[in-house]
Amino acid sequence: MTPDIAIDLIGESLNLTLLLVLVLILPGLLIGLVVALFQAATQINEQTLAFLPRLLVTLLVLGVAGRWMVSLLMDFCVSIFERAAHLVS
Template sequence: MSPEIATDLIGESLQLTMLLVLVLILPGLIVGLMVALFQAATQINEQTLAFLPRLLVTLLVLGVAGRWMVGLLMDFCVSIFERAAALVT
């Protein structure tokens, strides 16, 4: 395996990881910010009020985008196996 191939694989895997993490984290971040603004405006300091909406939004995003995310991971896995088979021959 040449260094160029290894660099390409690492780059692609990092891009895929960043995309999948961004899809899961960004909605929770936005909801957490809205809840924090609500808590600051009303002076309610309840920890479950901050945690539960983020958890529900993350689960909702996982349910909606889960099939797409698994499809991306499966496509990447197949492409890695195809490249590995091409390197052997």
């Protein structure tokens, strides 16, 4: 394995990881911002009000995008094994 191939594999894996994390984290961050603005406007300082909507949105995103995320991971895993087979021969 040459350093160029290793760098490509690491780059692809980091890009895939970043994409999957953003899909999960970004909706929670947006809901957290909306809840924080609501709490600031109404001066309600309840901790569960900030936590529960983010948890529900994260679970919803997992339910909606979970199949797509798993297919991306499976495709990446298959491509890694195919490249490994070509590198050995």
